[in-house]
Amino acid sequence: MTTEFFNGISPVEYKGAESSDPLSYRYYNPDEIVLGKRMEEQLRFAVAWWHSFAWEGGDPFGGSTFVRPWHPQDNMERARLKADIAFEMFDILGVPFFCWHDADLRPDQGNFKENLSTLNEITDYIGSKMNSDSPKLLWGTANMFSHRRWMAGASTNPDPDVFAFAAATVKSCMDATHKLGGQNYVLWGGREGYETLLNTNLSKELDNMGRFLSMVVDYKYKIGFTGTILVEPKPQEPSKHQYDFDVATCIGFLRKYGLEKEVKLNIEQGHAILAGHSFEHEIALAASEGMLGSIDMNRNDYQSGWDTDQFPNNVPEVALAYYHVLRSGGFSTGGTNFDAKLRRQSIDAVDLIAAHVGAMDICARGLKAAEAMINDGGLEAKLQERYQDWSKPEALKMLGSSLEDITQLVLEKNINPEPRSGNQEILENYVNRFV
Template sequence: MNKYFPSVSRVEYRPDAAADETLVFRHYNPGEVVHGRPMEEHLRFSVCFFNAFRYLGGEDHYGDRTHVRTYDDGTRSLDNYKRRLMAAFEFFTKLGVKFYSVSDRDLAPEGESLDETNRVLDEMVTLAADLQKQTGMRPLYFACDLFSNPRYMNGAGANPDAHVFAYACAQVKQGLEMAKKLNAENFLLFSPRDGYQSLIQRQVFRDLSHMAQLYKMAAQHREKIGFKGQLLLQPKPADPRRHQYESDAMTTMGTLRHFGLEKHFKLDIKPGFSRLQGRTYEHDVIMASAFNMLGSVDASDSYPEVNGTSDVHAHDTRVATLVMKCILEQGGLQTGGLTLGGRLRRESVETKDLFHAHILAMDTYARALRNAAKIMADGSFARTLQQRYGSYKSGIGERIEKGAATFEECEEFVRKYGEPQPQSAHLEHYDNVLNYYVYPPRQ
């Protein structure tokens, strides 16, 4: 495979490369054993097909496409989709990843009818399966695009029109069958238009019930066809145009638990920063993991000044280190991995920029993996946290921890020992400890 990116060879690990040599990995060494496993098994990198090969530099209202590619003429012809798919597999191979993440509309355009759409998709999935056989790759996840077509402008599973809801169900049914055909590790249900612009035009619980019904049918069809992949949901932070029903990890997990669906799903979390919600999104990684619901991670960053998210290639080693620490503490991502979900900037018009961006993200998380492994091996955080929660090891604290304490016991304890003494949170200490690993001192 050397047709669409002839100027780039397979990217190699060269930790001693000069500063201006940016088509090499300085930190990502696939076979290096870190924390008991090869680096590539911890990270399980996957290229996001949509952001890498369908986004071509266009911006809503502010300009046309800027990325000119030999493999993409901008049409919806089947030949164009085939060229793009073959170019993608050449890119995956040269980058050295074993997974890619893809949706039905990434692979094939829609036809004049549902049957024609399914026929064309099946043809393209057959081509993808052939390319997978040649390269040893497979999807980290397969998904259905439940947002691009105008029919989904008011949502998919939460659409007030039952006709649109039924169409989404038919699309997900076909998507699950194609995921099985491609031997996908996971199936992602992602519908960011399922939300509201104003509560005066929505019946919220009804919307959520309909979404849950779609998820239930997906779980049932997965079982029916014998697809072994994990079902995933991706929370989507709110943006100025719409409040998503699944706006964060806790909301999504609460909805799943309310409708009795938590055993069927795990979450695909996108770290980053939301000025609108005022927090970084390693928060959602940690929350999902705490409830044993972290299934996969969309490894991209965001511009802090942008409301919502903006899918920038991962470069924040501090955030990545916290994410990898969480992943190691839960014993890995099992069937999940790290989807390289960033987009090129509009002004990054050369094909080499696509390699530079993905190398940046992969090196960021490889470096973060080493950091996280060192944190766990040293035990500094663990010891400090154990000390902070030390009062729960005996006495009233131990009874609280076991769920055995009563109001009366707590009242008696306070009467006996009086007012608690203020205890410092030592946040600055924790920040300094973290920086020691993220930015180690000079040797």
């Protein structure tokens, strides 16, 4: 079905850096080869169904500002219209993937049986629109944070009935993801945390969350889902403290419950900032532990203290993020999902297209800068130089020694080291050459 929402907007084409057309790609050339792969295959862009189509433009101080032909999102006819418009936008942008929560696709029916029926109905409809040339599903997930039933968490809820509802919901979303050929399944614990310790049993909630995730992994194998299970770190908002605080916390959690070989991480730029980290830090840490799965690309407003989910516009930040993605071997089943939304005042259909065009160009510029730094080898050379003494036999022997043996070595050789420069400014200047 063809709608009129994007009337007058043609498919976006790559026209090069000199183009002044705001609806053209100046840097994103899907066929350009970057480190041996097509740019499209390196970036693996995905559109987020929730921010692009389900979000209505509200904020904590005001209601919706968007007027869309599928509003209000309260029946299946409008859900199908929303899907029609989504696939029109995918065609205009030429993106290879999309992502969804179940609540983005269909209205909540108030009970699980009808939620399951409408989820199956709308995902069958989406499946009918997918073919060999259409975008694929990067990942699906369950929204277990918006409805009032989730106010005290899902898998960590003190009420076993809520745990049961959550388990059934995730099963339904995994089934839908599998049916649509999804390449990953994501769990983001939006309210898996606490608001006060006065009424919270930490050990009980963490154990239940660990058991829940183990059930998810077991079910993955039962249905033959070959994609990757991902969890998404976030420190706070809406909960005061969330159990998936950051990459390091998630790694510790997965190891505690024996899931470190089964689950990887979906890392969001905005969440990294809220946790007090940089995006590249979180990516590099996950990659160093073999747990980098996928990324949500966006940015926060640094003058606001919350997760504003804006489209990326900072090439140096994006370049360093992709440097660590490429350095780790690039994405396998993961990709770059735009977990980003328009500003409340950007109410036109063309704004939705332009936002993605600009973000895709920013990512392409960052990717090419990352490729240039890897090919030049300057950062890697300085890294090897800084740690080269740890490859010497006496250093390796020391790691297998005791404190007593090392103390004796210091005394015998009169070891009294002088500090060595980290050359941070030189390295920052080096990066600036490429961005």
